[in-house]
Amino acid sequence: MAPRAPLDPLTGLEAARFGVYVHFPYCLSKCPYCDFASTAARTIPDERYTAAILAELEGRLEAQQLTGREVTSIFIGGGTPSLWAPASVAKVLEALRSKLRVAEGCEVTLEANPGASDAGRFADYRAAGVNRLSMGVQSFEASTLATLGRAHDGATAARAFEAARRAGFDNVSMDFIYGVHGQTLAQVESDARRAVALGSEHLSAYALTLDKASLAEEVPLARQLARGEVSLPPDDTVVRMQRVVRDVFAAAGLQRYEISNYAKPGFHSRHNALYWTGGEYLALGTGATGHLRATAPFRYSNQRSAEKYLLEVEAGRWPEASREELSGLELFEERVAMGLRLASGVDLAAVCALFGQDFASRALTVRHLLSAGMAEQREGRLALTDAGFDVHSAIAARLM
């Protein structure tokens, strides 16, 4: 059953308006491209971390007066959340249900690593209230997986998917990476075909990003790239790879609804849609970023070091590393830039009106984009075409 969330009138997308993000930072090993807050740990301080999450939740609910608020999505990301004891996950979800009003049909996602999961665990997660699994497959090809430093192989990934199904997950997503050094167009196509053959409801396919300015932290592959030890495929090739992925996914009934996301009808991620439609999100855990507007709009990010995070929370201190107040202009810019990531597009005139920005001065750019085939009007919204998505940043910077 597909989850439910309210419709965002500016993008026409069903999107959570208030969600909770919980970060679990621990991994068995650290992948060389990953810029998420993660810690490779031999032993995971499961109870200690769970207690910290619950304590942070307590503190934030009180400080932001969020108790009793309706939640339309929950996302447990990482790191490798499938290393988190199902009982602990159950405890966290239970705490959320008791303190907040978790809506009917609320999407509850947990990220799983194919190499660190089994069907028994999945059933327990399912029983705890998780109704969507997002699996970091990345590729089925041994060479690509090796390049990306992934421990699992293609067969393991397929088995993990089947395990999820057996555990009762009828909403499973898989993540893929293309544009990897050494990867061929044929390999990308093969990955896409094997992905759709498994029949998941949702797929994400990301072009490998090693651009320093775009990353949250420096990653080993980016350093290798800078030193000239690896070189990524040319932009033209990466764009061709995206087209192959798009075509294979589309033929299987998964439509591109965001720059890197594809879903069967009704199965797009309500939680991620929240990010692209200016929704609010409470964030808990290491390196987690939240965005709340209860008083003045602001965004905060927690300590990226797991140990530091734990020590701060245990000492009764705020585990934040930074906090940023957001002006009306910044909220506007984000709404435009994020909305343009969506295939449904964004009602630019309405966003301008909502944030008191001038639409007329942007109209000429819109006309240029339309006439150049970079954008289309879809149900009164400005939506980028595939050609437009390729240069989303350049377009967003023009319309912001």
Added chain:
Amino acid sequence: MPSENAHIRNFSIIAHIDHGKSTLADRLLEKTGTVNDRQKQAQFLDNMDIERERGITIKAQTVRMHYKALDGKDYVLNLIDTPGHVDFAYEVSRSLAACEGALLVVDATQGVEAQTLANVYMAMEHDLEIIPVINKIDLPSADVERTLNEIEDVIGLDSSTAVPVSAKEGVNIDKLLEAVVKLIPPPAGSKDDPLKALVFDSWYDNYRGVVMLVRVVDGEVKIGQKIKLWSNGKTFEVQELGVIAPFPTAVKSLMAGEVGIFVANVKELADAKVGDTITDAERPTAAPFPDFKEVQPMVFSGVFPVDAADYDNLRDALTKLRLNDSAFTWEPETSTALGFGFRCGFLGLLHMEIVQERLEREYNLNLISTAPSVVYKVFPHGKEAIFIDNPSKLPPTQNIEHLEEPYLICHIHVPNDHLGSILKLCQDRRGIQKGLEYLGTTGTRCRVTYEMPLAEVVFDFFDKMKSISRGYASLDYELGGYKEADLVKLDILINGEIVDALSIIVHKDRAYLRGREVCEKLKAVIHKQMFEVAIQAAIGSKIISRETISAVRKNVLAKCYGGDISRKRKLLEKQKEGKKRMKQVGVVELPQEAFLAVLKSEE
């Protein structure tokens, strides 16, 4: 010699850039106690930020110093600092006309360099007593002997009076002050003659109106006196007189031989022309100073706000700048590509750069300037000749009988070693040789005279001349009238549309080369766009060159979730800021440099 001004010495400092003029001036101010330690500010005379940064003096400055000489007498020394660029040659000549002497500063580690030569010759023409000052003698590589020889050989100046100094270390500054007192003659004028004063600089002060720097040559000027400006016959009442020592200090009168500030309720800077003569309204002097000329803008360029909303701010800024710089002119201009802006006239390229830099810096404006153009004389069929200062205004070729362009008579001083390359440069720039003479006793340097199209001189001639002569060639020039030439308009098309602001007028023989150069330059400065960009050069409907800029293939962040949004927004904001400095022409964003791409050549 009138006794009342026997204690006055008026002099300026002539120096090659970096040879230590400003440092020497600072030392003189300190040694005479004119500035104390608290007021010390490196390069006291160069007030404007742009002057300090570029190491040049744009406006004349003057400062009065008191000095007790070894003879026990008290002297008043007026240092008149002069601008140091060919664009301001006229201002230099007026400043020198206000002096009886000049210090020629030469770097003992570099020897004589040519940049100063034009000013030295100008000083000689004004019969100034020139004292060579050999600077930087503290440096191990200083060669005083060789420098003295060069002064004799290259300049043809007696070096026996030279004073070796180190301005940086303050060595021999006292000897130099003694030399100033002994060698530079006191002013000759008499206090009892009718008033005759020279305006050698003027500027606009928000509170006092026009302020002039004057040198009183004859007679005396007093507060309340009715005076007349010779060039326009207007009369004014003197309201304020002062000297700068080093801060403005009011005085009741200025007599023959003195230099000072003059304020007389003059409202328009245009009324206070440099070189003009001030005299008594009732008892005028017999004749004005010779060589007075109205300064005319020589090059014109369009100045447009990047953001159309800044138009009014730009107009206000131009109005204010013009109050302080009457040599610069402006009027509204409309461009298809750039919208509403202004056509501005300048003395030369440096003047243009300075004005544009001041507009951007002091008025915080984001501007686009088009390539400078000279004023062409167009003879349409059966009609009277018209002047155009904007290539986009040139009528279609079939309507033109012929075209004329302005020429300069250029005098170039150059050591023999570099003569060949200078002759080639002048030849390349369509110069017509008018004379070549060897100077001095040894004949190691010469003076060549060329008639050259102003447009060619404007087009980075000065920089080229300097670089091929390793700085040894110097240029001065006078206007040389108009001459017929085979000129065409070179248009630049971006994606098939003519961008009027990029049009230039070039000689027919150069059109192909310039067309190709401009297209290549544009390709280099225009960033990749979301669309393919075609750059073409055309004469009339004939395309003579083409370059293509391919489209950006990929510019997108694959992953964008909760923790990425702020970082992504900041990246996009940066991209957006970058675009603010671009001018959108059709679908193409052109950077500011694109409009000047036609200016420099790669020869």
